[in-house]
Amino acid sequence: MEYGGYIANPYIPRIYKVKNVKRETYNTFTLDVEVNDFRFLPGQFNMLYAFGIGEVPISISSDPADTHIISHTVRRVGYVTDAICNLKRGDSIGIRGPFGNPWPIDECKGNDILIVAGGLGLAPLRPLIYHLLSYRSRYGSVELLYGAKTPKDILYSKEIARWRARFDVDVYLTVDKADSNWFGNVGVVTSLLRKVHADPSHTYVFICGPEIMMRFVAKGLLDMGFRSSNIFISMERNMKCAIGLCGHCQFGPEFVCKDGPVFNYDRVARLLSIREV
Amino acid sequence: MSIEDIIRRHRFFRDTSDEDVMSIAVYANEVTFNKDELIFREGDKADSLYLITYGKVSLELSTAHRGRVIIQTIDKDDVLGVSWVSPPYRWQFDARALMLTRAIRIDAYNLRRLCDENNALGYRLMKKMIDVVIKRMQAVRLQLLEIEEM
Numbered sequence: 001m002e003y004g005g006y007i008a009n010p011y012i013p014r015i016y017k018v019k020n021v022k023r024e025t026y027n028t029f030t031l032d033v034e035v036n037d038f039r040f041l042p043g044q045f046n047m048l049y050a051f052g053i054g055e056v057p058i059s060i061s062s063d064p065a066d067t068h069i070i071s072h073t074v075r076r077v078g079y080v081t082d083a084i085c086n087l088k089r090g091d092s093i094g095i096r097g098p099f100g101n102p103w104p105i106d107e108c109k110g111n112d113i114l115i116v117a118g119g120l121g122l123a124p125l126r127p128l129i130y131h132l133l134s135y136r137s138r139y140g141s142v143e144l145l146y147g148a149k150t151p152k153d154i155l156y157s158k159e160i161a162r163w164r165a166r167f168d169v170d171v172y173l174t175v176d177k178a179d180s181n182w183f184g185n186v187g188v189v190t191s192l193l194r195k196v197h198a199d200p201s202h203t204y205v206f207i208c209g210p211e212i213m214m215r216f217v218a219k220g221l222l223d224m225g226f227r228s229s230n231i232f233i234s235m236e237r238n239m240k241c242a243i244g245l246c247g248h249c250q251f252g253p254e255f256v257c258k259d260g261p262v263f264n265y266d267r268v269a270r271l272l273s274i275r276e277v
Numbered sequence: 278m279s280i281e282d283i284i285r286r287h288r289f290f291r292d293t294s295d296e297d298v299m300s301i302a303v304y305a306n307e308v309t310f311n312k313d314e315l316i317f318r319e320g321d322k323a324d325s326l327y328l329i330t331y332g333k334v335s336l337e338l339s340t341a342h343r344g345r346v347i348i349q350t351i352d353k354d355d356v357l358g359v360s361w362v363s364p365p366y367r368w369q370f371d372a373r374a375l376m377l378t379r380a381i382r383i384d385a386y387n388l389r390r391l392c393d394e395n396n397a398l399g400y401r402l403m404k405k406m407i408d409v410v411i412k413r414m415q416a417v418r419l420q421l422l423e424i425e426e427m
Contacts, residue, residue, distance in 0.1 A: 176420050180345040183375050186335065187349050188419045194354075212422045 013094030041102035042127035049094030059124035108204035118209020147189030332378025361385035
């Protein structure tokens with residue numbers, strides 16, 4: 001069994017084969033990697049190593065119930081991600097992980113669930129959505145609000161269509177910019193908050209996206225009566241060692257790799273509004 | 278359902294007194310727009326306040342090289358049209374129904390006159406309009422920041 005808590009040496013990447021590469025948008029790709037009984041929890045991340053180039057932290061975006069294929073959705077933003085996005089089926093990739101604090105899937109049982117994602121932020125939330133749908137009867141209402149830059153930037157569009165077709169999940173989409181071929185919502189993801197039907201006092205909220213978006217979403221939810229103790233966000237920082245030693249990802253007193261990437265909003269709300277943390 | 282009831286149920290007027298609703302309803306009528314129908318055009322006289330009760334409307338800007346660009350969508354329980362509030366009372370964008378859309382149209386000329394005659398009602402209405410304008414301005418600022426980050 002491979003599990004984050006039982007990694008023999010967390011600095012040594014294990015080598016796996018790329019099973020499939022799927023283009024999600026013009027600059028974003030999902031890599032499926034063949035693994036052997038690899039277990040992780042929704043919200044955790046891996047360090048992906050492109051041989052000879054470098055290593056980057058990437059959230060796991062696949063179904064946690066599948067222990068033989070794990071997926072990572074990667075956007076081309078630099079040399080390492082560029083190399084990872086150029087990998088082909090059968091190529092090798094180094095992986096360390098899984099690392100980090102997951103979404104609190106047990107704590108939120110019996111409550112309504114609200115998921116708010118912006119852009120690539122849907123990737124770390126996808127394993128959570130898979131989990132919620134697999135154990136749907138354990139939760140109250142499930143709602144997903146997703147905002148992307150343009151209709152072409154929407155991730156996992158086929159899956160979103162399947163989720164929308166279910167009678168037990170409400171999915172709302174919006175984009176920041178659109179042409180006349182788009183018949184959906186245009187506006188920021190906060191504009192979708194008033195569509196939410198969840199009971200504010202019995203709802204767990206999971207947010208991932210640009211930091212500025214997470215701040216405004218959390219603020220909007222607090223104004224609506226949601227409890228800050230039930231709001232969780234996934235942070236992104238420059239993780240290097242991934243085990244809380246090197247300090248690259250330090251965020252005030254927190255290490256994003258070890259204490260996060262999933263944080264309770266109560267714990268980081270003050271830090272989010274401090275300049276130069 | 279009477280037009281007063283529809284106005285009273287709309288989010289924009291939900292906490293408004295019966296007296297104010299009755300005064301405003303005199304200048305209101307129900308309107309329906311088919312999919313793709315232009316509701317108003319940039320530069321035309323801003324003569325209405327619309328309370329959307331069903332459907333979805335896009336605010337658009339037409340440009341020579343990019344065609345129609347959708348700036349924002351407005352749907353059920355939203356207010357369409359803020360340009361009637363201040364001179365020169367001209368629409369700043371095109372508004373188009375993205376699907377069959379129903380709304381309450383309130384005549385803006387008479388609404389402005391009502392606000393001038395009944396300053397207390399005018400103040401209450403302007404506070405509501407300012408709230409709409411502030412929320413849209415904040416959304417645009419966030420939209421600009423998000424576009425950079427996402």
